[in-house]
Amino acid sequence: MNLINFDEEKKEILNYIDEANLLLERAYVPYSKFPVAALLIDNNGKKYKGINVENASYGLTLCAERNAITTAVTEGMKKIKLLVVTGNTPEPISPCGACRQVMKEFSDKDTVIILANKDGKYKITSLEKLLPYSFALENF
Template identity: 80%
Template sequence: MSLNENEILSYINEVNLLLKNAYVPYSQFPVAALLIDDNGCKHKGVNVENASFGLTICAERNAITTAITENMKKIKVLVITGNTPEPISPCGACRQVIREFSDKDTIIILANKDNKYKIASIEELLPYSFSAENLE
C-alpha cells in the first residue's frame, strides 16, 4: 500500500483533531492515534492518564485495543501525533504492541500538531524485535 501526500495530510489533520480529547491533567502532554486496519476500518485513541502513573494508557495502545475489540487482525496504517516540535515517537511499550499487530507493509506515520511528519516501518522503530515468529 502507498499513500499520497493528500491522504497523509488528511489522516494527520484527522488525528490532530483528537488531541483535545486526551485526558492529560498531570503531564499536559496530549497524544492521539489513528489506526486503519486490514479491513479499512478506522480506530482512534488518545492518551488517558491516571494519578497512579503506571495505569496511564498511551494513545497508540488505546487505538490498538479498540481495534482488537472490533476484530482487527493487522494494522495497515498508524498515525501518531502530539504537541511536539518534531514528529512524535512512540514509547518502548507502544512499539512492542505495535509490532504485535504489524508487518513489513504497515505504514507508521509519526507527526506533530503542525503537520510535520516522518514515515517509518516497524523495523525502523523496533529493530531486532521480539515477535510471534521468534517463537516458532
C-alpha cells in the same frame, strides 16, 4: 499507501494527520499536559481512534497508540495497515517502547507508521525501523 500518485498520497497523509490532530483536545492529560492521539487503519480500511488517558498512578496511564490498538482488536482487527501518531511536539512524535512492542504484535512488513506533530510535520517509517531485532511471535 502505494506511492503511485505522490500528490494524492501526500494529501491523504495530511488528511489522516489532521484527523488525528483533532483528537488531541480529547486526551485526558491532567498531570503531564502532554496530549497524544492515534489514528489506526486496519487491513479492511476501518478506522480506529485513540488518545492517551492518564491516571494519578502513572503506571496505569494508557498511551494513545495502545488505546487505538486495543479498541481495534476488540472490534476484530488482525493487522494494522496504517497508524498515525501525533502530539504537541516540535518534531514528529516518537512512540514509547511499550507502544512499539504492542504495535509490533499487530503489524507486518507492509504496515505504514506515520509519526507527526500538531503542526503537520511528519515522518513515514516502519516497525522494523522503530523496533529493530524485536521480540515477536516468529521468534518462538
